[in-house]
Amino acid sequence: MFKKLSKKKVMDALETVIHPKTGTSVVTAGAISDVSVKDGEVFVTLQIDQGTAGIMEGVRKKCDEAVGKLSGVKSVRTVMTAHSSAANGAAAPKTSTQNQAPKKTGFGHGKRPPPTPEPIEGIKRIIAVASGKGGVGKSTTSINLAAAFSALGWKVGVFDCDIYGPSVQRMLGEGAKPEFTAEDMIRPVTRHGMKAMSMGYLVPEGRATVWRGPMVIGAVQQLLNGVAWTEDGDLDVLIVDLPPGTGDAQLTLVQTVPLTGVIIVSTPQDIALIDARKAYDMFIKTETPILGMIENMSTFICPSCGESTDIFGHGGAKETAAEKDIPFLGEIPLHLDIRTHADDGTPIVIAQPDGEHAKRYMDIARELKKGLMG
């Protein structure tokens, strides 16, 4: 009879993987920051220096292979977590980072100093789309704004940062599966002339919902720094579709890359706006520029008679934007066509480029572009 799979066995297997920087095992080098084992599914978090994702991809694979050989392993996934070398070298033993006092930077996760955000070469701007609450239309807004920027001549990427509930793969359509480049980077999917990457392209729907914090952090970093976003040329803008709220994915994003700014999406009613204010507070704390607010599902337009009804009220986001002294970017009505096209894989900006809804998104994108070009 073979013994049950344990963390210790996984660590022993990882002892056989050599860290290129130290020449010792990745375990001795202090690069394994987390191991979790549940029902034969193993997750390993490999800490790396920022900007070394390309080099360390081989090590990551070796970790997968070494653990995969153990009996009782059903699946293994090693994710990389990047820290800037100045803040926390990969070779530093784990305890020394844990004993350091957290840096004074607006928010403190407590355990280790947050890394300094580093730009991704070839990506000129990174704009995140946030909301306090789920289901208010962040993803719909993200893909339509992305399509609008693309129609305005920008080279666009879309990064679905909603690790637990990715939807970009559905809203932009499946397309070809991502592959690896010769440098072992993940090649993004190309949809409607835009580069797209989503956990939804990589793992079966629903699987990521069991992930714990460190895995989310690793996944966000890997999908940002381990993806060949600029293989076909620079991107003028990367649109980041965030999960709702203010959790690990948001914090990781603002710690990993410098954001050009964030757009907050809200529906008009009070409850959504209370949550939108929380999102606002988090981005203010992390000193992220707020580009403005969009009111989505602003007015219901009846698809058969064209009459307008303010189902969720109207104008709440505009008032909140005024109160917070941030730009109000525009209103998007609640309309069946916006939903069906988003959920069918073609944003309405592309499906009905001459329509009233496309015009709303185009106007917002045009204003933003003007502001960002200075």
Ligand SMILES: Nc1ncnc2c1ncn2[C@@H]1O[C@H](COP(=O)(O)OP(=O)(O)O)[C@@H](O)[C@H]1O
């Ligand atoms: N303006 C709109 N009109 C009609 N349906 C919309 C609109 N915005 C979003 N939806 C639909 O509402 C649902 C939730 O939107 P989604 O973009 O997934 O929200 P979130 O990303 O904030 O969770 C989706 O089915 C989407 O197609």
Ligand SMILES: [Mg+2]
């Ligand atoms: Mg979403």
